[in-house]
Amino acid sequence: MGKLTIERDNKSYLFEEIISEAELCKRVKELGKQISIDYEGKVPIIIGVLNGSFLFMADLIRNLNIEFEVDFIKISSYGDDLKTSGSVSLIKDTSANITGRDIIVVEDIVDSGLSVKYLYKKLSNNNPKSINVITCLKKKTKKDVDQLIKYIGFNISSSFVIGYGLDFKQKYRGLSSIYNLKSHMES
Numbered sequence: 001m002g003k004l005t006i007e008r009d010n011k012s013y014l015f016e017e018i019i020s021e022a023e024l025c026k027r028v029k030e031l032g033k034q035i036s037i038d039y040e041g042k043v044p045i046i047i048g049v050l051n052g053s054f055l056f057m058a059d060l061i062r063n064l065n066i067e068f069e070v071d072f073i074k075i076s077s078y079g080d081d082l083k084t085s086g087s088v089s090l091i092k093d094t095s096a097n098i099t100g101r102d103i104i105v106v107e108d109i110v111d112s113g114l115s116v117k118y119l120y121k122k123l124s125n126n127n128p129k130s131i132n133v134i135t136c137l138k139k140k141t142k143k144d145v146d147q148l149i150k151y152i153g154f155n156i157s158s159s160f161v162i163g164y165g166l167d168f169k170q171k172y173r174g175l176s177s178i179y180n181l182k183s184h185m186e187s
């Protein structure tokens with residue numbers, strides 16, 4: 001398992017790899033296969049939730065054997081913090097007309113579930129035919145959030161994670177595997 005030390009603001013953060021690039025690749029292939037079966041004959045609009053989902057979404061759509069369109073929405077719940085701010089703000093809306101369409105929302109991570117609940121409510125207002133959510137990572141959430149999520153890459157513990165699209169103070173999104181924060185101390 002790889003380790004990663006990040007020095008930032010006079011603190012030393014120790015991260016440890018929890019999901020390798022090979023494991024991510026294998027799971028994304030499986031999810032792509034499942035979605036291709038479930039959406040056979042349909043043309044969903046796949047909506048990526050920026051910023052975090054961009055790598056997962058890019059890999060996922062290359063593993064689909066169906067026709068689809070893509071769009072993006074940008075929201076923010078974390079900002080630069082290590083934990084959710086408790087409220088979601090819309091930064092960029094979708095551009096497609098989603099009324100009557102099958103929608104697949106792509107998240108990198110579901111943590112408190114606040115973002116997914118917000119997105120579900122917001123997109124529902126435009127009367128799509130269906131909405132399903134796929135997330136690469138999922139922390140433990142309450143039932144009302146669980147029931148909104150159809151596809152999960154990996155269930156993980158509640159620690160802070162980075163890599164494969166997920167940031168640490170807006171950096172490190174390009175790491176090919178997922179790391180979690182083991183400890184941090186004054187340096």
Ligand code: PRP
Pocket residue numbers: 049050051052053075076077078079084107108109110111112113114115116166167
């Ligand atoms: C992250 C992530 C999800 C959300 C999940 O976004 O991409 O959208 O938080 O957390 P929640 O379940 O507690 O709502 P963030 O606000 O960090 O923006 P980013 O994707 O640009 O990093």
